[in-house]
C-alpha cells in the first residue's frame with residue numbers, strides 16, 4: 001500500500017469523503033482503503049476510466065458476494081475474485097431504481113391530472129426496471145402532511161418524505177391509465193440476475209431501501225410496464241405518440257441526465273420544450289436531477305454558487321418548483 005496519488009486514487013478518496021461519509025461508513029472505509037492500495041488501484045486501472053466508477057465497483061463486488069466486513073476482508077475478496085468482478089463492471093452499468101422518488105413527483109403528478117381533468121399517461125426516460133412508474137400503487141407518509149395509500153393498501157412500506165415550504169400536497173392518488181419507459185438497458189423485474197444487480201446497488205446500511213426495492217419490484221412484476229430499449233433522445237417522440245389520446249402525457253426522469261453529454265442534454269431539453277409547447281397535445285415535463293446537471297442548457301436550472309448541498313431540483317416544464325432529497329426523502333417547495 002502507498003499514498004501515491006493517481007487519478008483513480010483521487011476519485012476513490014473523493015467518493016469516500018464526499019459521497020459516502022456520513023451516509024455509508026462501510027463504503028467510506030472501503031473507498032478510503034482503495035485510494036491508498038496500489039494493488040487494487042492497478043486492477044481498477046486495467047478498465048477504461050468510465051468503468052472505474054466507485055459505485056460500479058462496489059456494486060460489482062457486492063454482486064460477486066463480498067462480505068460486509070472491514071477493508072482487509074474486502075480487498076482479499078476483490079483480489080481473489082477480480083475476474084468475476086471485472087466482468088460485471090464491463091457488462092453492467094449503475095441503474096439504481098428508487099421507488100422513493102415517487103414521493104417528490106406525486107404532488108406535481110396529482111396537480112397535473114386534476115388541472116387537466118384526465119388520467120395520466122406516464123413515460124419515464126431512464127426507467128431502469130420501471131419502479132418509479134407506479135406512483136398510484138405506493139403509500140406515502142408526508143411529515144408534516146397526509147398519509148395516502150391506494151384502496152386496499154400497498155405491499156410497499158410507506159414512502160416517507162419530510163416536507164418544507166408550501167408543497168401542494170395531494171389528498172388522493174392520481175389515476176394512471178398507461179405507463180411506459182425508455183432505457184438504454186431496461187432491467188427486468190422478473191429476471192433474478194437483474195433483481196440481484198439492483199439489490200447490489202443499494203448501499204449496505206440502507207436496509208429499508210433494499211426492502212422497499214424488493215417490494216416495489218413485486219409491484220412491477222405483477223403488471224409490467226412497456227419498456228422500450230434505446231436512447232431517450234431517439235425514442236421519446238415515437239413513444240409519446242403511442243400514449244392513449246384520452247390521458248395527459250407526463251414525461252419524467254430522475255437521476256438520468258448526468259449520463260448524457262452536454263449535446264445530448266441540450267437536444268433532450270429542446271425536444272421536451274417543443275413537446276410541452278405543442279398546441280394539439282401539450283406534454284408535461286418533470287425533471288428530477290442533481291444540481292448543475294442541466295448547467296449550460298438555456299433556461300434550465302443553473303448551479304447557484306453556495307447552494308450545492310447534494311439535493312436534487314424538481315422542475316416542471318423547465319421551471320424549478322422544489323429542492324428534494326435525492327432518494328425522495330424530502331421536498332422543499334420554492
Ligand SMILES: C[S@@+](CC[C@H](N)C(=O)[O-])C[C@H]1O[C@@H](n2cnc3c(N)ncnc32)[C@H](O)[C@@H]1O
Pocket residue numbers: 093094095096097098099101125126127128129132182183184185230231232233253254255256259260
Ligand atoms: C441512476 S438510474 C435511475 C433510474 C430511475 N430513473 C430511478 O430514479 O430510479 C439511470 C438510468 O438511466 C439510464 N440511461 C442513461 N442514459 C440513458 C440514455 N441516453 N437513454 C436512455 N436511458 C439512459 C440508465 O441505463 C439507468 O437505467
